[in-house]
Amino acid sequence: MSTDLEMEEILKVFLQECAEGLQAMETGLLNLSARADRDTIDAIFRAAHSIKGGAGMFGFMEISQFTHAVETLLDQMRNGARVVTQDAVQVLFQSVDVMREMMELAEARQPIVSLHADAVTSILTQMLSGEAQAEAAVDLHTGAGTAQSGTAQVTAGISPPAGPCASGWRIEFRPHANLFKTCNDPLRIFNELETLGPVQAIAAIEQVPPLAVMDPTLCYLAWSLTVNGSLLQTQLAEVFDWVDADSAIDYQRLADRTGLEPDVHPVDDEPSLRPPARLAGVPVASAPASSPPGRAVTVRDAPAAAAPPTAARASADAGSIRVATEKVDALINLVGELVITQAMLGRFSEHYDPENLESLRRGLAHLTRNTRDLQESVLKIRMLPISFSFNRFPRLVHELSRKLGKKVELRLNGENTELDKIVLEKIGDPLVHLVRNSLDHGLETPADRLAAGKSDTGLLELNAFHEGGSVIIEVKDDGAGLNTARILAKARERGLLESDVTPTNEQIYNLIFAPGFSTADTVSDVSGRGVGMDVVRRNINDLGGHVQISSAAGLGSTIRIRLPLTLAILEGQMLRVGPETYVISLVSIIETVQPRQAHVQSISGRAEVFKHRDEYLPIVRLHELFGIVPDHREASKGLLVVAESDGKRVAILVDELLAQQQVVIKSLDTNFKQVPGLAGATIHGDGRVALILDVPGLIGRFLDGASPHVDCAA
Numbered sequence: 001m002s003t004d005l006e007m008e009e010i011l012k013v014f015l016q017e018c019a020e021g022l023q024a025m026e027t028g029l030l031n032l033s034a035r036a037d038r039d040t041i042d043a044i045f046r047a048a049h050s051i052k053g054g055a056g057m058f059g060f061m062e063i064s065q066f067t068h069a070v071e072t073l074l075d076q077m078r079n080g081a082r083v084v085t086q087d088a089v090q091v092l093f094q095s096v097d098v099m100r101e102m103m104e105l106a107e108a109r110q111p112i113v114s115l116h117a118d119a120v121t122s123i124l125t126q127m128l129s130g131e132a133q134a135e136a137a138v139d140l141h142t143g144a145g146t147a148q149s150g151t152a153q154v155t156a157g158i159s160p161p162a163g164p165c166a167s168g169w170r171i172e173f174r175p176h177a178n179l180f181k182t183c184n185d186p187l188r189i190f191n192e193l194e195t196l197g198p199v200q201a202i203a204a205i206e207q208v209p210p211l212a213v214m215d216p217t218l219c220y221l222a223w224s225l226t227v228n229g230s231l232l233q234t235q236l237a238e239v240f241d242w243v244d245a246d247s248a249i250d251y252q253r254l255a256d257r258t259g260l261e262p263d264v265h266p267v268d269d270e271p272s273l274r275p276p277a278r279l280a281g282v283p284v285a286s287a288p289a290s291s292p293p294g295r296a297v298t299v300r301d302a303p304a305a306a307a308p309p310t311a312a313r314a315s316a317d318a319g320s321i322r323v324a325t326e327k328v329d330a331l332i333n334l335v336g337e338l339v340i341t342q343a344m345l346g347r348f349s350e351h352y353d354p355e356n357l358e359s360l361r362r363g364l365a366h367l368t369r370n371t372r373d374l375q376e377s378v379l380k381i382r383m384l385p386i387s388f389s390f391n392r393f394p395r396l397v398h399e400l401s402r403k404l405g406k407k408v409e410l411r412l413n414g415e416n417t418e419l420d421k422i423v424l425e426k427i428g429d430p431l432v433h434l435v436r437n438s439l440d441h442g443l444e445t446p447a448d449r450l451a452a453g454k455s456d457t458g459l460l461e462l463n464a465f466h467e468g469g470s471v472i473i474e475v476k477d478d479g480a481g482l483n484t485a486r487i488l489a490k491a492r493e494r495g496l497l498e499s500d501v502t503p504t505n506e507q508i509y510n511l512i513f514a515p516g517f518s519t520a521d522t523v524s525d526v527s528g529r530g531v532g533m534d535v536v537r538r539n540i541n542d543l544g545g546h547v548q549i550s551s552a553a554g555l556g557s558t559i560r561i562r563l564p565l566t567l568a569i570l571e572g573q574m575l576r577v578g579p580e581t582y583v584i585s586l587v588s589i590i591e592t593v594q595p596r597q598a599h600v601q602s603i604s605g606r607a608e609v610f611k612h613r614d615e616y617l618p619i620v621r622l623h624e625l626f627g628i629v630p631d632h633r634e635a636s637k638g639l640l641v642v643a644e645s646d647g648k649r650v651a652i653l654v655d656e657l658l659a660q661q662q663v664v665i666k667s668l669d670t671n672f673k674q675v676p677g678l679a680g681a682t683i684h685g686d687g688r689v690a691l692i693l694d695v696p697g698l699i700g701r702f703l704d705g706a707s708p709h710v711d712c713a714a
Contacts, residue, residue: 014054015107016322021047022103023391025096029089030394036084044092045074051099053242056192062112063102065195068238069124070095075234076128088127093395094120168197168228169236172250175243179219184243186223192239197229226254321421323381331381334374341366379420379566386464386473387415389428393435393462400439407446407457408439414464419471420566423543427473427563430536434475434559435460437533442479442557452554454478470545470587473561482551484508490517509549513537541645541696543567544585562587570665570682570692574658575641577622578630581690582654583663583682588695590642590649592657597636610640610651617642617651618702625677625698626691631655645696652698665692676701 028044048071055063070092076082098117105112175186193199204222208214227236233251240249345363348356390412401408419427443458450456463474484505491497491511503511511517515534540547545563564570564587572583599611600619609616619640623630632638632655640651663682668675679694 011058014058015103018051018054018103019100021051022096022100026093026395027391029092029096030398032084033086033089033398038078041074041078041084045071045078048074049238049241057188060102060106060112061195062114062117063099063106064192066095066102066114066117066121067099068195069121069128070099071238072128072235073124075238079234091120091123091127093399095124167254168226169231169233170252170254171225171227171236172222172248172252173225173240174222174248175219176247177218177220179243179247180217182243186219186221189239189243190225193225193227193236196231196235196239197227199228200226228254321382321384327377327380331374331377334370334377337370338367338374341370375569379569380418382421382566383418384421384424385416385418386424386471387412389424389431390415390462390464392428392432396432396435397439397460400436404439405445406439406443408443409457409459411459411461413461417464417466417471418565419563422567423471423563423565426539426543427561430539430561431462431473431475433533433536435462438475438477438479438557438559442477442481444480448480452480467562471563471565473563474558475561476556476558478556481553481555481557482509482512482549483553484551487511505551506549509551512549513547544570544587546587546645567665570663571660572663572682572692573641573660574690575622575652575654575693576656576658577626577654578628580626580628581658581684581688582622583690583692584641584643584652584695585692586660588643588645590644592639592641593651594638595635595640595651597634600635608635610635612642612649612651615649617649620650620652620698620702622652622654622693643695643699645699648699650699650702652693663690663692 024047025044028040028047031040032044048067052064052067052071055061055067073082073088073092077084077088082088094116098114098120101114101116102112105114173186175184179186190199190201202224204224205220207222208220214220236251240247341363345360345367348360348363393412394410397408397410438460443460444452444454446456449458459478461474461476463472463476465472487508488497488503488511491508491514492499494514494517496511496514496517497503513533513536517533537547540561540563543563544567545561547562548560549557550560551557570583571586573586573589575582575584593612595610600608601611601616602608608619608621610619619635621630622628623633630638630653635653638653638655639657640653641657642649642651665680666682667680668678677694677698678691679697680692682690682692684690
């Protein structure tokens with residue numbers, strides 16, 4: 001593997017670790033907003049420190065410099081020099097957003113220019129300089145509120161760090177001989193120091209042995225460094241944080257010295273002395289190994305090496321997956337079993353003997369079992385815990401509850417429930433909209449809850465669990481519940497219901513999924529435009545799922561989403577119409593009946609309906625839809641499969657029910673074209689193709705009055 005490719009792989013790992021670090025910071029800040037404690041601040045600080053160090057190593061100096069200000073604020077909090085205020089926590093939340101935006105730009109190989117970084121940096125600078133207005137603070141150890149005056153209050157028992165030195169510092173840096181073996185580079189440390197102020201570096205080379213006996217993996221040098229500027233010792237110590245355990249470092253103030261002018265000498269640019277090529281603008285520097293004692297060398301950037309080839313940012317659907325080692329081990333073991341089975345069966349192609357027929361059957365049984373296990377193992381690789389989607393909601397609930405003036409407790413249950421990666425990515429936006437609706441419309445304000453005899457803090461639950469072959473996700477709140485009278489009035493006002501129709505509660509709840517439907521009196525930046533719930537249902541249906549609502553006045557609402565475990569495999573029912581075989585999802589089937597002719601009626605000689613338990617269902621004739629010849633044209637001589645989607649039902653006329661089995665879904669769009677009424681295709685064991693019916697599409701075509709005929713010509 002070339003150096004560029006190796007660095008690309010390392011960069012990918014770094015970006016993944018940064019995403020985890022940002023998530024850890026966000027989680028810590030949510031805990032910090034509830035109760036401030038030293039351990040939480042330490043955890044947030046460590047995550048920020050790792051991001052800053054890694055960003056500097058890869059040359060993302062914009063990220064490193066911005067994170068440095070965040071880190072300084074956190075360091076003051078953990079050292080007791082600053083108490084924790086809600087304003088400070090909110091600024092740190094905004095800082096996490098900026099860092100995430102910068103990371104996305106870095107991943108896309110685009111210039112790291114954040115639109116919000118300057119504004120947040122200005123706020124951080126004001127806070128660090130003491131210009132920000134003081135507010136009520138929380139003590140780190142007691143959690144009690146304290147009044148903060150114009151200066152930061154120091155927590156009892158913790159001494160504040162020394163004040164800044166006006167002129168600068170002299171640093172005696174004597175690293176351990178094994179410094180290089182720990183992957184540390186003094187030049188990068190010096191570059192980081194230069195971000196704080198002008199730097200002079202004088203190398204002590206007395207310990208350098210003759211070239212014949214020199215070990216290139218050992219560090220023989222020491223440095224005397226001078227850093228000018230009004231700096232805290234803690235700021236300098238952060239730079240040496242990675243090497244302080246294996247080095248002797250001494251800090252001396254230069255407060256009594258003013259007007260220090262560095263002795264500037266050019267850096268030799270001989271190719272043999274240049275450090276390795278950098279990635280994405282990592283600042284590098286070099287100093288001649290033969291510098292005489294007492295010579296000062298200014299640390300500066302060497303000419304930039306060529307950056308790695310720019311690649312377009314991959315879409316979320318093409319992203320990588322972190323797979324547990326045990327899943328890979330299981331897959332390798334199954335491949336080994338397949339190789340053994342293949343060798344066993346391979347003997348029969350060379351030496352076939354009818355007497356060995358039983359051995360052939362056993363070999364085929366082994367092959368069937370191994371293939372099924374291999375399929376399950378491969379599918380498990382694509383499975384990710386739903387916590388990847390749930391993790392965004394603590395921050396969302398925290399922000400929206402503050403904006404809406406509500407107190408909300410969020411509970412997440414079943415975070416380890418696994419879903420296919422594609423399903424997980426596509427369910428994120430519908431869940432966000434449902435959570436926002438629960439916060440805005442479902443949960444009441446503290447005053448309204450107290451008036452109703454409830455706690456002033458509302459409860460919002462996100463639950464995930466397996467049920468049968470599906471995953472159930474619930475968004476549940478203990479708010480006021482759906483106002484059926486108001487929904488009904490709005491629906492009649494918009495002409496969605498006739499005035500003389502009395503719908504059931506379930507039918508009333510389903511009205512909120514109508515396009516543009518909203519009961520809000522005013523439009524806000526949270527909701528009220530009537531856009532979203534219809535998209536939520538459509539997106540869930542596109543995933544092969546269903547959504548249901550239950551509610552009780554004054555007790556709250558529950559929105560229940562049923563999703564398939566994966567989009568690659570379908571639990572299907574095989575149907576035959578004439579010579580053709582079709583597949584329909586088992587989730588969509590309500591029941592199968594053999595109708596009597598008296599229950600089949602014609603409407604205006606154009607459409608047929610089937611009377612099923614006091615409900616008239618449109619009959620979908622697949623042979624007319626796809627232009628094939630059936631065994632029977634009379635509905636009473638065939639079978640009707642009652643299928644449902646979005647609370648609407650149709651009866652599909654078929655000749656025969658075949659087996660139920662799992663089928664692998666193949667897209668029609670890739671090799672043919674999109675066909676209305678079809679969701680894809682699959683291949684039988686004998687090589688024949690079976691088409692998979694799109695039940696929501698069929699229902700939409702027949703109930704919306706569209707032409708039922710489908711043109712399947714290429």
